Amino acid sequence: MLIVLGGLPGTGKTTLARLLAARLGAVHLRVDTIEQALVRSGLARHPVGPAGYVVGYALAGDHLRQGLTVIAESVNPLCVTRDAWREAAVRAGVPVVEMEVCCSDPVEHRQRVTSRSADIANLPLPDWRQIVEREYEPWDREHIVVDTAGQTPAESLESLLRAATFPAADSH
Template sequence: MLIAMAGLPGVGKSAIAEAVGRALSAPVVSVDPIEAAMWRAGVARSQPTGLAAYVVAETVADGVLALGQSAIVDAVNAVDAARGQWRSLAARHGVRMAFVEVVCSDPAVHRRRLESRSRGIEGFAEPTWDAVERLRTQFVPWADHRLVLDTVNDLSSNVETALGFLSATV
């Protein structure tokens, strides 16, 4: 199965992705550390490293799926082109595709989480609240079937819901 996490920065999608990955023994391929690695390697930030990070994540997930394992992609996935990339990858491997959108329905909680987090990704500055608000306006409405998790609920409940959804995804 290919699982694509989606949601704005700071909503908690990485925490859910990691917990689901542990439960399923599935690797999590995260776009942000890939992009940061490109910058550390000397690729200029003026280059389209965000797009490149998605392409690298696709390549890594492709290799995992080729081994017959499930993979979880952790990315914003705000636009249909990104979502289509994962649909195509799953189709190429003939595996189930599941989208999990993570939201935080309480803007104050979301902002507090974003502004207080430090993921320790070398060379990767956390986005500002203004940047997240701009990204929110660019988020394309969903056409895909997906699970929506709200992180005002506790992590264990969200993980349990996600695992139930994933086991039922055909």
């Protein structure tokens, strides 16, 4: 199964993806990690553009064809990126669950953004203005929305688990 987690920076995507990966025994594929590796290689500079996503789609496909559950985590701001994740699942012959992580409380969201630090060396984090002004197309199909406002990460994970059915950790 491919689980696609998208949403603006600072909404809790990485935290949820890590918790969900641990719960399911899944591969956590993080586009930020891929993009920063491309920058460290000298082949790209920030903003990386589509390269990180393209590498992510390929890695997801490889893992899915090995029978692994993959959690693909990225901002996923455009319909074209969402379609490409779906296509990776179709090519691998596995189901896909699409989830948008949001923080509906702008005060809490801004506090998260301004107080966090990068967990990937030299990864530039966007500031609040960049997040608010970022191009982010509305989702044009059914998907699960997980609102992390006013919740602990564990509570957000439970909300996510209630909203979708996932394979057991030992079934991949």
